[in-house]
Amino acid sequence: MAYYCLFVSFLASSGFIIFTCQRVGRINVIDFMTVVQEQDSSTAFADLRTASVENPEQVCHEVEGAEFRIFCPFFQIVTDPQVLHAPEDWITRLAARFSWLDSITAEQDSRSVETRSQAAYFEFLEMYVTGLCFGAAEYSIEPSFGPPTKVALNEDRRRGGLDWAYLGDTMTGSLRIKSVRGLLQDVFSKNISGHFIETGVWRGGMSIFARGVIRAMNQTHRKSFVCDSFRGLPPGDRDLDNQDKGWDNMPYLAVADEIVAGNFKAAGVLDPNVIFVKGFFKDSMPELAKMIDSLAIMRLDGDMYESTVDVLYHLYGKLSIGGYVIMDDWTGFPSRTACLDFFSAHGISPSVILVDDLSAYWQKNEHVDIQYWRYEQLKFKSEA
Numbered sequence: 001m002a003y004y005c006l007f008v009s010f011l012a013s014s015g016f017i018i019f020t021c022q023r024v025g026r027i028n029v030i031d032f033m034t035v036v037q038e039q040d041s042s043t044a045f046a047d048l049r050t051a052s053v054e055n056p057e058q059v060c061h062e063v064e065g066a067e068f069r070i071f072c073p074f075f076q077i078v079t080d081p082q083v084l085h086a087p088e089d090w091i092t093r094l095a096a097r098f099s100w101l102d103s104i105t106a107e108q109d110s111r112s113v114e115t116r117s118q119a120a121y122f123e124f125l126e127m128y129v130t131g132l133c134f135g136a137a138e139y140s141i142e143p144s145f146g147p148p149t150k151v152a153l154n155e156d157r158r159r160g161g162l163d164w165a166y167l168g169d170t171m172t173g174s175l176r177i178k179s180v181r182g183l184l185q186d187v188f189s190k191n192i193s194g195h196f197i198e199t200g201v202w203r204g205g206m207s208i209f210a211r212g213v214i215r216a217m218n219q220t221h222r223k224s225f226v227c228d229s230f231r232g233l234p235p236g237d238r239d240l241d242n243q244d245k246g247w248d249n250m251p252y253l254a255v256a257d258e259i260v261a262g263n264f265k266a267a268g269v270l271d272p273n274v275i276f277v278k279g280f281f282k283d284s285m286p287e288l289a290k291m292i293d294s295l296a297i298m299r300l301d302g303d304m305y306e307s308t309v310d311v312l313y314h315l316y317g318k319l320s321i322g323g324y325v326i327m328d329d330w331t332g333f334p335s336r337t338a339c340l341d342f343f344s345a346h347g348i349s350p351s352v353i354l355v356d357d358l359s360a361y362w363q364k365n366e367h368v369d370i371q372y373w374r375y376e377q378l379k380f381k382s383e384a
């Protein structure tokens with residue numbers, strides 16, 4: 001049973017916020033009565049955590065607006081089991097094992113114990129999120145509109161991200177996971193500032209993997225934004241592209257926020273810097289953009305034209321020079337058309353690098369003035 005427990009208003013640094021705190025079972029929710037205006041990004045998420053730490057009985061992890069909500073479920077997922085150890089524990093344990101092995105074996109490895117421990121953990125986590133760790137218990141779901149169909153697992157298709165996982169937490173496949181790991185390591189080594197965001201997370205497996213890398217490599221000052229409707233793809237009724245219809249008829253892609261947060265907890269990577277953003281991107285991205293200072297990696301996996309322009313027009317300006325955009329759906333998807341139109345409309349032609357048969361990424365090498373009027377007028381084609 002839900003009941004309102006608090007009604008508070010306060011002045012943020014540059015925006016006036018009124019919110020209510022609502023108790024739903026064991027979950028406390030803050031409802032934004034007016035949408036955050038021009039809020040300073042340094043305080044936007046700190047407010048959430050301060051509330052949690054100072055008053056654990058009334059933690060306000062969830063911020064809900066009329067159209068979307070932002071929440072950090074770190075303290076509230078108390079009943080879900082944690083299946084895996086935290087990344088830091090894995091690294092410590094593996095490092096002890098490597099050190100001992102080094103002391104008793106003749107072969108010397110030129111890589112440091114830390115590097116080998118991280119690499120071993122990443123291989124392990126990859127097998128977990130892809131579902132390949134489940135062996136004969138894992139199956140494939142054939143990508144299709146309508147009800148899901150279960151077939152025998154083909155490991156090659158799973159590695160290439162060509163099927164949908166049955167027990168696994170991601171459908172992106174091993175090659176794309178290794179690529180994300182490489183891009184994260186690249187931005188860390190070059191000190192490219194900013195957070196990680198995935199728009200379109202399904203069960204959360206790719207973002208879980210990325211959080212594992214962020215933590216194992218001591219980059220926990222970077223947030224992970226986990227963005228989804230958590231109820232599937234939108235109806236495509238904005239008529240932005242003629243390939244945008246029908247995507248809402250895929251019930252297998254609708255995974256509730258509580259389940260995704262539970263998947264983070266199970267994998268040992270749920271922490272206060274994992275921020276869930278719930279809502280269709282057309283509603284969530286304009287507000288989220290006001291709260292984010294910079295991004296190092298943007299991973300777009302929303303398949304559709306509209307799901308791509310909603311993110312690019314609001315967040316590409318936040319991407320640091322040297323940062324990356326990963327397009328999960330490049331070959332044969334309307335999201336690719338959206339990117340090509342975005343390039344053309346902004347007079348840029350970045351080198352797009354293919355990861356596997358479906359996926360690609362590019363590096364941002366120049367400042368781009370976002371032609372936001374195009375978004376407001378829905379004129380995404382450069383000739384418009």
Ligand SMILES: C[S@@+](CC[C@H](N)C(=O)[O-])C[C@H]1O[C@@H](n2cnc3c(N)ncnc32)[C@H](O)[C@@H]1O
Binds near residue numbers: 207255301304
């Ligand atoms: C192909 S799945 C993502 C797969 C995921 N990245 C993984 O690692 O397995 C697409 C996801 O995008 C979400 N999505 C697509 N378009 C969206 C939109 N416009 N707003 C919110 N969520 C969207 C769907 O709900 C779905 O969870």
